[in-house]
Amino acid sequence: MSYGTTEPGATANATVHHVEDTADSQLGMQTLLDLANPQPRYRTLIEQGGFLQPMPEFALTFAAPLTEFVLRNHQVFSSRVEMHLGNVRPLIPLNVDPPQHAKYRKLLDPLFSPKRMDEQEADITRRANHFIDQFIDRGWCNFSEEFADVFPASIFLGLMGLPEAELKTFMHMRDGILHPEKIDPASTTDFERRAAVLNATGAEIYDYFGALIDERQKQPTNDIVSRFLAAEVNGERLSREEILDIMFLFMIAGLDTVSDSLTCFYAFLATHPDHRRTIVDDPAVIPAAVEELLRWESPVPSGPPRVATRDVTLPNGVEVAAGTAVIPSYGAANVDPTVFPDAFEVRFDRAVNPHIAFGGGVHRCLGSHLARRELRVTLREWHKRIPNYWLTPGHEQLEFPPGLRHVKDLMLSWA
Numbered sequence: 001m002s003y004g005t006t007e008p009g010a011t012a013n014a015t016v017h018h019v020e021d022t023a024d025s026q027l028g029m030q031t032l033l034d035l036a037n038p039q040p041r042y043r044t045l046i047e048q049g050g051f052l053q054p055m056p057e058f059a060l061t062f063a064a065p066l067t068e069f070v071l072r073n074h075q076v077f078s079s080r081v082e083m084h085l086g087n088v089r090p091l092i093p094l095n096v097d098p099p100q101h102a103k104y105r106k107l108l109d110p111l112f113s114p115k116r117m118d119e120q121e122a123d124i125t126r127r128a129n130h131f132i133d134q135f136i137d138r139g140w141c142n143f144s145e146e147f148a149d150v151f152p153a154s155i156f157l158g159l160m161g162l163p164e165a166e167l168k169t170f171m172h173m174r175d176g177i178l179h180p181e182k183i184d185p186a187s188t189t190d191f192e193r194r195a196a197v198l199n200a201t202g203a204e205i206y207d208y209f210g211a212l213i214d215e216r217q218k219q220p221t222n223d224i225v226s227r228f229l230a231a232e233v234n235g236e237r238l239s240r241e242e243i244l245d246i247m248f249l250f251m252i253a254g255l256d257t258v259s260d261s262l263t264c265f266y267a268f269l270a271t272h273p274d275h276r277r278t279i280v281d282d283p284a285v286i287p288a289a290v291e292e293l294l295r296w297e298s299p300v301p302s303g304p305p306r307v308a309t310r311d312v313t314l315p316n317g318v319e320v321a322a323g324t325a326v327i328p329s330y331g332a333a334n335v336d337p338t339v340f341p342d343a344f345e346v347r348f349d350r351a352v353n354p355h356i357a358f359g360g361g362v363h364r365c366l367g368s369h370l371a372r373r374e375l376r377v378t379l380r381e382w383h384k385r386i387p388n389y390w391l392t393p394g395h396e397q398l399e400f401p402p403g404l405r406h407v408k409d410l411m412l413s414w415a
């Protein structure tokens with residue numbers, strides 16, 4: 001699949017790097033690791049030099065200094081790669097290099113600033129409690145399905161000024177891109193079937209947000225799409241295609257990541273009663289607990305590949321040839337002992353925690369303040385109402401499927 005048309009804001013002769021098997025290389029990364037328990041393997045990979053190049057055009061960085069080098073040298077390591085996610089143009093701003101990238105971040109950053117998230121706090125709190133209300137009296141829940149999946153999607157509906165009734169449509173669009181096997185079970189093994197689901201869902205996403213843009217153009221509100229339509233950067237408005245390419249990325253970047261983090265956090269807390277009790281006894285520890293669990297779990301284990309635009313020498317002296325796709329491992333960098341004392345201990349009392357669970361360099365996560373707010377509010381509201389919980393007997397075996405790090409069907413019980 002090709003992006004085909006030119007990238008908005010890109011120079012006419014700029015190239016999109018065709019990393020033929022981005023999905024395959026990500027899959028290669030998964031098989032290299034123990035999905036349920038990746039940290040010990042990260043340690044070994046770092047001890048062995050923190051760099052692997054299994055084939056000439058594909059490499060992985062594990063040691064924090066190498067990953068930082070790749071992320072911070074965007075002039076050499078380009079993010080203009082195909083994602084194969086049902087999109088027909090590059091995702092904005094993920095697949096855009098500087099200087100165009102800065103134009104988009106200048107516009108987007110204020111919409112996701114900590115101050116804006118303060119304004120969302122009451123709405124986020126209300127939505128968290130709404131979902132807890134649905135199952136608290138029952139004494140158990142499928143946490144993955146009944147809370148983690150729906151809560152971030154519901155927040156997004158709020159940001160877009162859309163009614164709760166749209167939740168199902170949102171979940172369907174999200175699944176069509178990120179969990180195509182839920183739409184067509186054969187797509188797990190049949191790559192053509194998988195591509196068919198992705199492309200059909202991609203078309204649905206463009207249609208859905210295209211209709212929303214038309215509506216907001218006629219009748220602006222104070223939602224995100226209306227703000228995009230009104231926004232100007234350096235005297236220029238965003239085109240319709242640019243808004244669609246941003247919304248497409250939001251569907252991928254803003255929903256699953258928080259859902260996945262929540263399932264990892266709750267699997268950890270349900271099996272580590274001392275950590276759980278620290279949160280219950282002293283809710284002031286929650287912001288530090290969120291940072292530490294983000295570091296330890298690294299729900300986005302690795303980034304999209306960066307393609308070397310010229311021959312380059314890494315800080316460890318290794319030569320990377322032009323055209324090589326380099327995947328930075330955030331999960332490994334987050335347990336690199338050269339950065340973190342007691343790297344393999346989960347400590348809610350770390351004085352400093354320079355984890356890169358949200359990436360690094362110019363593409364550092366746009367939604368980090370929103371994500372943190374959602375995670376902190378959940379931990380606060382949940383532990384107020386359900387302080388004691390555990391893995392439901394018979395469901396102690398946790399399943400961490402490939403993809404972003406997450407627990408499928410995490411079953412929790414409480415008294």
Ligand code: HEM
Binds near residue numbers: 257
């Ligand atoms: C705990 C939840 C989240 C995690 C762990 C996470 C992680 C990341 C990471 C690692 C990147 C860097 C990708 C790269 O290397 O190129 C990234 C980028 C991004 N994230 Fe998040 N993310 C989370 C939540 C969100 C949310 C809620 C949003 C909603 C707006 C969001 C929007 C984005 C966008 C738009 C980018 C691309 C930024 C750019 O290219 O300039 N993320 N995220």
